Amino acid sequence: MFPHPQARLVVAGEPHGLSGDELAPRVARGVETMSRLRPGPVFCGMRNNLASVLRYLAAWGARRPVALLDPDLAPGALADLVARFRPAAVFGFAHAPDGVPPARRDTPEPHPDLAVLLATSGSTGNPKLVRLSRAAVAANAEAIAAALAIGPGDVAPTSLPLHYSYGLSVLNSHLAAGGTVVLTEAGLLERSFWTHLGLHRCTSLAAVPYQYEMLRRLRFDQSEHPALTTLTQAGGRLAPDRVAEFAAKAERFFVMYGQTEATARIAVLPPERLHDKLGSAGVAIPGGRLEIDGGEVVYHGPNVMMGYAETAADLARGDDLGGVLRTGDLGELDGEGFLRITGRVKRIAKVFGVRVNLDDVERLVRDCGAVAATSGDDRVTVWAEGLAADRCAALARRLGAELRLHWSGFDVRGVERLPLLATGKVDYRELEART
Known part of the structure; x- marks a missing residue:
């Protein structure tokens, strides 16, 4: 069930959170609002705040496709997306468009399996959107919760943007496992982030390589945050010496590899194998399988996207890939199935x-x-x-x-x-x- 009945959302700095009987009616009101809209996707400027997460959960509950986008998109970029995808509503953007275009009679309704739309990493100009099914989002959330042993006692802050697949997967995996997510828009360089990390006794922290360099400059000391037992890393390669350095600062350090096209994460390196697999991206997440074809990493799993979308008409398409993703990464698998990324096909x-x-x-x-x-x-x-x-x-x-x-x-x-x-x-x- 998504979200899990024990899942909890906490606004940073506030003593009480929303869970169970408190969270459900808030989401239900959003579902009612979503249900009154004409057919089509909704656009959500996805901030790390309660309003954005409630809209996301309401869209999920209403079985309404939702595009989770950078809330600070430039007016021109947002206008282009609105023109191409003709959303039923637009919420939460710093530069809101002047209304939304009416639906075209010749545009079919989105596919019933379609749940989430994310911009490809680094997209500029006229970005494609990644089409993620309900099954893919749920499968990846459950696989990550299993691989990282996330449970009701785990608490994670929003240290990454929620319109970014890695940040969204932190939210989804904790909601699926009955954990707690602390919603903060503060960054790692802000004192309030660390104040709230301690106040809410956060147990894990997710970061990309650049943020680990920031933590290094901040002289991060785990002993100052006794509840923080787990660090996770994805979003690019972290040098092995940095992995070893931060692994020594936490009880558990997970190296992960993934892509937006796979609803975030594809492989996880278990902490107990760090010492002998340093530099590896790990093994396939539960339910997934990796292979190398002509040097390229190919992933098979239920979390693979349905395909890309460039216009509203593409949202009606079904599953184009059949659970097989050619990642565009070059790599090698060892005898135990551990993956080592060696470069990009196009790099x-x-x-x-x-x-x-x-x-x-x-x-x-x-x-x-x-x-x-x-x-x-x-x-x-x-x-x-x-x-x-x-x-x-x-x-x-x-x-x-x-x-x-x-x-x-x-x-x-x-x-x-x-x-x-x-x-x-x-x-x-x-x-x-x-x-």
Whole structure:
């Protein structure tokens, strides 16, 4: 049952939360509102607050497809999405559109299995939406709850945006398992976040690699938060030495791998295997299966999306993928089924006719701090955070020597800060636009 009868929502700083008999009528009122709308999806600017979560649960209860989107979308981007998907209603955006377009007679109603729509990670311009079925959302929530042993005593803060698949999966897995979610819009650098983490005795914290670097700069000390026993990481590769460092600061540290197209998470590395599988992304979540086809990671499971959508007409389509997702990641499976990600199928550049893996370039110079690599015309551009101009040429020569290519194939640029998406991942498209 979703949400579980024991599931609880708490607004950070407030002494009491909503659960059971208190939560159900609030959701029921939202279901009634959703049911009065014309057919079609609803758009929700998904903030880490109670109003947004209640709208999400109301849409779920009304079997109404809901697009969970960045609440601060630029007016033009939101207007484009509204024009293409013709939602029945739009809620919670900082820049609300002037009404919604009427339904077109030739647009079929959304497929009855469709539950959630999420923007692909890093989407800009005219993003596709990922179509997630009710079964996929429920299956992933239950699989993660099982893999992480989440139960009614577990308490998690909203440390990630809820319109981001990893953040949403934290909410879903705790609601499915009867746990508690503390709703806060404060970030890790804000004192109030840590005050409320302690006040509500949060037991776990989810973060992406960039946030772990923030925690390192904050000199995170688990002893200052005795209830916090579990740390989880997804949203990109965290260097093995960082994994080991933070694993020593928590009773349980889970490394995870996933994609929005799989309703968030695909693989989990159990804490007890960290010591001998450091650098691995883990094994497939319960109910899933991994294989390697031509070097590409392929995932089979009930949490795979129905497919993409670019217009309202696409929402009527059924399941296009049949539970099989070609991830676009390159990887290897060992004899025990543990996955190691080695790069991206499309993260390949050519320098003087030689194929260069951009992920390998980043790993080679990670000792310089935060770096990102993008492809250009017969060269690789390396963006290094805080790197002085007089060191750029030296780094280019070093890369040339490491990869046995002429150093002029590497354009190294120092930047004050790497641009980041709301998920904490590097915004490669923004960097590419600068070249």
